[in-house]
Amino acid sequence: MRRDFITYCFGYLAALSLTGIAFACVFYRLLPPVQTFALVLVLALIQVIVHMRCFLHISLKRSARADLQLILFSAMIILLMVGGTLVVLFNLSARMM
Amino acid sequence: MTFWHILLGRLTWDSLVFVEAWRNPTISEIIGGLAGGVAVLGAALLFGLITILGRWRYLWTVWLTSLDHKKIGIMYMVFAVIMLCRALIEAVLMRTQQAIAINNPGLVAPDHFAQLFSTHGTIMVFFVGMPLLTGLMNFVMPLQIGSRDVAFPYMNSISLWLTVGGGIMMMASLVVGKFSTGGWSGYPPYTELAFNGGVGPDYWIWAVSLSSLGAMMTGINFAVTVYKFRSPGMRWMRLPLFTWTTLCTAILMIFAMPPLTVATLLLAADRYLGMHFFTNDLGGNVMNFVNLFWLFGHPEVYILILPAFGVYSEVVSAFSSKELYGYTSLVIATMVIAILSFTVWLHHFFTMGQSAGVNSFFGIATMLIGIPTGVKIYDWIWTMFWGEVRFSTSMLFSIAFMITFVIGGMTGIILATPPLDYLVHNTLFLVAHFHNMLIPGTLYGVIAGYYYWFPKAFGFRLSEKWGRIAFVCWVPGFYLAFMPLYVMGASGVARRTQELFDPALRPWVIAAEIGALLLLAGLASLFIQLYVSIRQRHTTRVPVGDPWDARGLEWSMSAPPPEYNFAVIPQVSRRDPFHWQKINNGAYKPADHYRDIEVPKNSMCGVLIGLGMTACFTGLVWHMWWLAVCGFTFSLGTAIARSFMRDVRRTIPAAEVEAQHRRWLETTAAALPIPRHLEMTPENEGLAKWQG
Ligand code: HEM
Numbered sequence: 001m002r003r004d005f006i007t008y009c010f011g012y013l014a015a016l017s018l019t020g021i022a023f024a025c026v027f028y029r030l031l032p033p034v035q036t037f038a039l040v041l042v043l044a045l046i047q048v049i050v051h052m053r054c055f056l057h058i059s060l061k062r063s064a065r066a067d068l069q070l071i072l073f074s075a076m077i078i079l080l081m082v083g084g085t086l087v088v089l090f091n092l093s094a095r096m097m
Numbered sequence: 098m099t100f101w102h103i104l105l106g107r108l109t110w111d112s113l114v115f116v117e118a119w120r121n122p123t124i125s126e127i128i129g130g131l132a133g134g135v136a137v138l139g140a141a142l143l144f145g146l147i148t149i150l151g152r153w154r155y156l157w158t159v160w161l162t163s164l165d166h167k168k169i170g171i172m173y174m175v176f177a178v179i180m181l182c183r184a185l186i187e188a189v190l191m192r193t194q195q196a197i198a199i200n201n202p203g204l205v206a207p208d209h210f211a212q213l214f215s216t217h218g219t220i221m222v223f224f225v226g227m228p229l230l231t232g233l234m235n236f237v238m239p240l241q242i243g244s245r246d247v248a249f250p251y252m253n254s255i256s257l258w259l260t261v262g263g264g265i266m267m268m269a270s271l272v273v274g275k276f277s278t279g280g281w282s283g284y285p286p287y288t289e290l291a292f293n294g295g296v297g298p299d300y301w302i303w304a305v306s307l308s309s310l311g312a313m314m315t316g317i318n319f320a321v322t323v324y325k326f327r328s329p330g331m332r333w334m335r336l337p338l339f340t341w342t343t344l345c346t347a348i349l350m351i352f353a354m355p356p357l358t359v360a361t362l363l364l365a366a367d368r369y370l371g372m373h374f375f376t377n378d379l380g381g382n383v384m385n386f387v388n389l390f391w392l393f394g395h396p397e398v399y400i401l402i403l404p405a406f407g408v409y410s411e412v413v414s415a416f417s418s419k420e421l422y423g424y425t426s427l428v429i430a431t432m433v434i435a436i437l438s439f440t441v442w443l444h445h446f447f448t449m450g451q452s453a454g455v456n457s458f459f460g461i462a463t464m465l466i467g468i469p470t471g472v473k474i475y476d477w478i479w480t481m482f483w484g485e486v487r488f489s490t491s492m493l494f495s496i497a498f499m500i501t502f503v504i505g506g507m508t509g510i511i512l513a514t515p516p517l518d519y520l521v522h523n524t525l526f527l528v529a530h531f532h533n534m535l536i537p538g539t540l541y542g543v544i545a546g547y548y549y550w551f552p553k554a555f556g557f558r559l560s561e562k563w564g565r566i567a568f569v570c571w572v573p574g575f576y577l578a579f580m581p582l583y584v585m586g587a588s589g590v591a592r593r594t595q596e597l598f599d600p601a602l603r604p605w606v607i608a609a610e611i612g613a614l615l616l617l618a619g620l621a622s623l624f625i626q627l628y629v630s631i632r633q634r635h636t637t638r639v640p641v642g643d644p645w646d647a648r649g650l651e652w653s654m655s656a657p658p659p660e661y662n663f664a665v666i667p668q669v670s671r672r673d674p675f676h677w678q679k680i681n682n683g684a685y686k687p688a689d690h691y692r693d694i695e696v697p698k699n700s701m702c703g704v705l706i707g708l709g710m711t712a713c714f715t716g717l718v719w720h721m722w723w724l725a726v727c728g729f730t731f732s733l734g735t736a737i738a739r740s741f742m743r744d745v746r747r748t749i750p751a752a753e754v755e756a757q758h759r760r761w762l763e764t765t766a767a768a769l770p771i772p773r774h775l776e777m778t779p780e781n782e783g784l785a786k787w788q789g
């Protein structure tokens with residue numbers, strides 16, 4: 001119970017600050033655009049992991065193995081769909097030039 | 098803004114097909130008016146009949162509000178069959194048009210013809226194929242894994258009623274307004290406001306959205322059920338093959354429906370909010386829609402075909418009295434197909450401008466799917482080899498499937514070769530190809546499964562004679578209707594063509610017409626089969642529940658099954674558990690002790706949410722904004738109210754469970770065990786004499 005509470009608090013704060021940093025970078029223009037974009041992406045990825053770990057309780061423990069499998073599977077499908085879409089559309093766009 | 102305008106939005110007298118047919122009585126309009134009339138009369142007749150017979154109460158309390166997966170499954174199928182009647186009649190009308198319209202305008206005007214292929218395609222995919230298979234999976238899968246229901250019975254009911262709501266919208270489009278003329282794929286920019294200001298594309302967008310929401314929820318429901326609700330000992334590699342295909346289908350539904358919903362909603366944003374996602378101007382890009390649509394579209398065809406693969410696996414094994422050959426390879430093949438189906442979507446637009454490199458990649462990926470599919474075909478053939486094969490209706494359809502599907506696969510390889518696709522894309526060759534996959538791959542599978550599991554669902558067998566008559570219509574009917582299309586397509590006839598100009602095509606279109614009529618006769622024979630079987634039910638009862646000497650857990654209880662499926666949850670120790678129970682004399686035994694069983698209470702919330710969303714989307718189609726807001730608020734309110742209800746389960750006391758179970762065991766003890774060659778005779782009471 002207490003452990004859970006601490007995890008949730010930690011997750012909440014982490015998520016909040018990760019979001020905050022991203023917004024701050026854009027708002028105060030701390031970095032040039034390309035670097036900002038990269039940073040926001042990285043922060044978003046970290047945030048995904050925080051959510052999974054703290055809120056969805058995904059871990060490498062045996063009991064959570066099935067969940068982990070499902071997440072990896074989803075990640076693969078999303079990678080296929082998003083990656084494929086990017087390849088196709090950039091290809092089309094290049095040929096329109 | 099007058100009051101009427103706010104109340105009715107775009108709806109006027111002229112939107113009624115009857116008014117249109119009255120003003121402008123061409124044959125095409127009169128056909129439209131007649132179709133609308135049939136829809137209205139049919140609905141009125143149905144309502145009237147139920148009222149006269151005083152069956153509303155029964156219907157509402159026993160069926161419509163039920164959360165029992167078996168009843169929901171059956172309702173899915175009844176709904177789909179109604180839609181199938183319409184879509185098949187439309188198909189015959191299109192064929193008749195092409196048979197007549199060689200150098201003359203024929204029966205239906207171009208715009209009407211376009212509505213016909215758009216509704217036919219949309220209905221067949223979203224409101225026939227998917228609900229038929231969802232119904233079958235709903236009924237069978239929980240029984241096969243030894244579960245008492247699906248994971249989320251209430252969500253199951255919502256899925257059903259969202260899908261039915263989409264069907265209601267499709268039917269409404271027969272009577273008020275016109276449906277889209279943009280085909281089942283609804284490509285913009287043609288479906289954008291600039292070219293299509295009417296209600297047609299909106300009907301398509303919202304009907305399809307309802308269906309895809311329902312399907313996605315079904316996917317989640319089934320996947321969780323297979324993951325979490327298997328009975329003890331039912332390990333992964335002990336699952337029946339139909340359950341495997343259900344799981345893979347469910348996963349496809351989860352991942353394939355969202356791209357479609359995104360595509361239709363973005364198109365709606367273009368049409369309603371003045372956005373420019375897919376318009377020709379202001380930075381819109383049509384290819385985004387095409388890409389999203391086929392990200393959904395290709396997995397969709399596997400949603401339509403995988404469950405049928407599962408049915409064939411069960412049927413071939415049961416009617417050959419043999420263990421499924423190559424179980425592991427079938428499981429792996431199913432998974433490989435499911436994953437590969439996410440890597441090939443581009444073969445639907447080879448000709449839309451990508452480089453040769455991209456096209457070759459997707460062409461090769463497409464051809465790869467042939468390998469696991471081939472593995473399956475061989476596995477089924479080896480299952481029959483040296484088995485005690487009985488040529489029941491299910492088995493006949495399965496064999497017809499294997500041969501026909503392979504032919505379709507071959508033409509698929511042709512289409513997967515980009516240079517060849519450049520020649521035949523968008524011709525009748527393609528139309529022939531996909532019907533060649535979908536009719537054996539979906540409809541034959543559903544018919545085979547229907548015949549196979551019907552005795553389980555209703556307690557009596559279907560007429561074998563009429564099953565065979567249906568077979569003789571469906572199989573030659575298919576070949577006659579679609580083989581000519583290969584020829585016409587290869588000689589360059591475009592698909593979606595309302596009028597033809599080459600008299601040399603006449604023999605082919607007439608053959609195709611006869612084929613389509615045969616297919617219609619096939620559907621009629623299925624209805625006659627049902628009628629005759631109900632009349633003869635006293636001679637075909639199988640109360641013991643195992644008429645085919647089959648192998649899965651779904652055969653281990655009475656027919657029809659009790660509401661809670663299993664008096665005691667079975668303990669599984671190997672594959673084909675019921676078969677081994679029978680051999681080791683473990684079947685038909687009373688339990689040591691029985692427990693109370695909790696089942697979900699009926700709930701009207703599913704119906705209300707479904708109908709509320711239908712009202713909302715209908716309001717959006719007609720720009721009746723008040724209706725849209727009310728419908729949505731109503732659905733949301735119902736969902737919230739339901740989440741506060743605590744008393745949603747009902748307990749069936751152990752004593753009652755025990756009494757029912759013992760009564761069934763007595764029936765079993767009194768029944769005569771039947772050897773397999775007598776299973777079509779009245780002696781078959783559902784108890785098999787197993788010879789090991
Ligand atoms: C049972 C007998 C069937 C017949 C006689 C039939 C006939 C037809 C005809 C004549 C067309 C129009 C072809 C053209 O473009 O010129 C068509 C299109 C189509 N059919 Fe069928 N069909 C049948 C079953 C099915 C089934 C079972 C499905 C799917 C599950 C299906 C899905 C489609 C689709 C998606 C289209 C394309 C619609 C479009 O062009 O947007 N059909 N069919």
Ligand SMILES: [Cu+2]
Pocket residue numbers: 394395398441442444445
């Ligand atoms: Cu495809």
